[in-house]
Amino acid sequence: MSSVEALLATPLSDYSRWMVTLNEPGLTEEANWIARAQRSDAKAFESLYRLHVGKVYGLCLRMTGSVAEAEDCTQEAFIQAWSKLDRFRGDSAFSTWMHRIAVNAVLGRKRKTSREQDRVQLASEVSPAPVSMADTGELRDLANAVDRLPEGARHVFVLHAVYGYSHDETGKMLDIAPGTSKAQLHRARRLLAQQLQEQGFEA
Amino acid sequence: MNNTDDDRLTTAASRLATEISPQRDLWPGIEEAIARPKRSRWTPMFAQAAAVVLLVGASSMVTYFVVKEDQRVVEVLQPTLLTETASFAGRASLGAEYQQAHGSVASQLDVELQRLSPEARADVERNLAVIRHAITDINQALDEEPDNQLLQELLASAYRDELAVMQRVGSLTQQVMSRQDI
Numbered sequence: 352m353s354s355v356e357a358l359l360a361t362p363l364s365d366y367s368r369w370m371v372t373l374n375e376p377g378l379t380e381e382a383n384w385i386a387r388a389q390r391s392d393a394k395a396f397e398s399l400y401r402l403h404v405g406k407v408y409g410l411c412l413r414m415t416g417s418v419a420e421a422e423d424c425t426q427e428a429f430i431q432a433w434s435k436l437d438r439f440r441g442d443s444a445f446s447t448w449m450h451r452i453a454v455n456a457v458l459g460r461k462r463k464t465s466r467e468q469d470r471v472q473l474a475s476e477v478s479p480a481p482v483s484m485a486d487t488g489e490l491r492d493l494a495n496a497v498d499r500l501p502e503g504a505r506h507v508f509v510l511h512a513v514y515g516y517s518h519d520e521t522g523k524m525l526d527i528a529p530g531t532s533k534a535q536l537h538r539a540r541r542l543l544a545q546q547l548q549e550q551g552f553e554a
Numbered sequence: 555m556n557n558t559d560d561d562r563l564t565t566a567a568s569r570l571a572t573e574i575s576p577q578r579d580l581w582p583g584i585e586e587a588i589a590r591p592k593r594s595r596w597t598p599m600f601a602q603a604a605a606v607v608l609l610v611g612a613s614s615m616v617t618y619f620v621v622k623e624d625q626r627v628v629e630v631l632q633p634t635l636l637t638e639t640a641s642f643a644g645r646a647s648l649g650a651e652y653q654q655a656h657g658s659v660a661s662q663l664d665v666e667l668q669r670l671s672p673e674a675r676a677d678v679e680r681n682l683a684v685i686r687h688a689i690t691d692i693n694q695a696l697d698e699e700p701d702n703q704l705l706q707e708l709l710a711s712a713y714r715d716e717l718a719v720m721q722r723v724g725s726l727t728q729q730v731m732s733r734q735d736i
Contacts, residue, residue, distance in 0.1 A: 393588060400581055405573035412574055422576060426583050433588045493566050512567035540563055547563075 385445060389436045396436075399445070400429055406446050407453045413509045414457045416498040424460055428453040450514070454506075454524045461502070496546040497539075504539035507532050512539075652713065659720040666724045678723055685716045 381402060387395035407428055412421035431452050439448055497508060510521040511532065518529040518536075525532070667675045692709045699705060 393585065396588070397581060397585070400584065404580065405575050408576045408580075409572055409574035413570075418577065422578070422580055425576065426580050426587070429580075429584045430587045433584075490566060490570055493563075494570055497567075497570075508567070512564060513570050514572055515568070540560060543563060 381445060382441075385436070385439065385441075388433070389439070396429075396433060403446055403449050404429075407449050410450055410453050410509070410514065411457055413494075413497065413513060414454070414506055415460075416505075420457075420460065424453060424456040427456040427460070431456065451524055454510070457506075458525070492547065492550050493543070496543050496550075499546065500539055500542055504535045504542060507535035508539035508543070511536055652717070656717055656720075659717065659724055662724050663720050670723070678719065682716065682719055685712055685719065688712045689716070 381399070384395040384398045384402075388399055404425065408421055408425045411424040411428070412418065415421050415424060428449065432449060435452070439445070497505060497513075500508060506525055507521055510516045510524060511518065516524065518532040521527075521532045522529040527535075667678060670678065689709065689712045692705055692712060696702070696705050696709065
């Protein structure tokens with residue numbers, strides 16, 4: 352049997368003999384994972400998850416202040432990302448794209464289940480406070496103070512002051528005007544200063 | 555609160571950790587959720603591609619009979635065009651094994667075609683052109699819908715059809731030569 356005959360006798364279901372999926376030359380490892388995940392490669396998507404879960408979970412935890420909610424929002428964000436991957440065109444970094452989805456997951460969860468009071472309760476149930484465990488020294492005081500901010504001020508402070516997004520970007524993520532973002536930041540700083548002054552915080 | 559306090563707060567906030575590892579692995583839950591099959595979408599593009607491949611199939615059969623008629627000494631051929639299901643990753647490249655097989659028959663195709671009558675040769679060339687046009691069309695459809703399994707199957711079938719037609723031309727003329735040599 353010639354090689355042609357052997358190939359023609361190969362069932363189409365054994366497609367690996369017919370076609371191979373190649374990494375696209377010139378792309379970074381992350382870009383190749385993205386390209387492969389866009390073609391429904393779950394293994395490549397897991398690699399993206401491993402690379403970005405810390406950034407996504409960190410944002411969710413700082414925005415919600417609750418381990419349970421942050422875990423749910425992180426999972427929801429990656430599930431949403433999987434379903435929307437074909438829309439990712441690389442106009443922004445993948446981490447930024449994931450952050451937007453994570454913020455939507457947090458806001459969506461809040462809209463569905465108005466759990467602000469639950470959040471405070473859940474956060475206080477976790478000992479020591481989950482957010483501050485990621486930080487060291489006096490920064491734990493700041494992290495705890497951020498966690499106690501009202502939701503609107505906390506979201507803006509986290510996105511702008513911690514993650515470095517501009518007021519325009521923060522406003523788009525939270526669906527508020529840039530002016531509102533500035534106002535919430537001012538409010539957050541005032542409240543934080545009060546809290547930290549009481550604790551003798553020295554940054 | 556003055557500007558100095560603001561600056562100190564801003565500096566301190568920028569030092570807060572932006573990456574925090576979850577206390578448990580969240581991947582199993584995500585993996586389970588994304589493993590649920592996506593609803594398949596049947597669009598006019600797919601219908602068009604399916605029609606193209608049906609045409610390709612018809613062309614392949616026409617080629618088979620035309621060539622067979624032209625070379626009456628050939629008695630039995632085993633068409634190997636199968637319609638089995640396949641599951642491709644989108645935007646796949648042709649594998650080395652296919653490239654090698656394709657190259658081996660393509661290099662001889664021109665020579666083999668010269669052994670056919672002008673009419674039969676024109677039919678084969680026309681049908682190969684139909685198949686190659688279909689491959690181009692399906693690849694364009696895959697650019698828009700890279701994850702569509704139907705298109706992936708159609709693409710594999712079209713490549714296979716092309717190879718089968720090319721191989722059939724070669725095997726027919728070789729058999730003719732063998733019979734004539736006797």
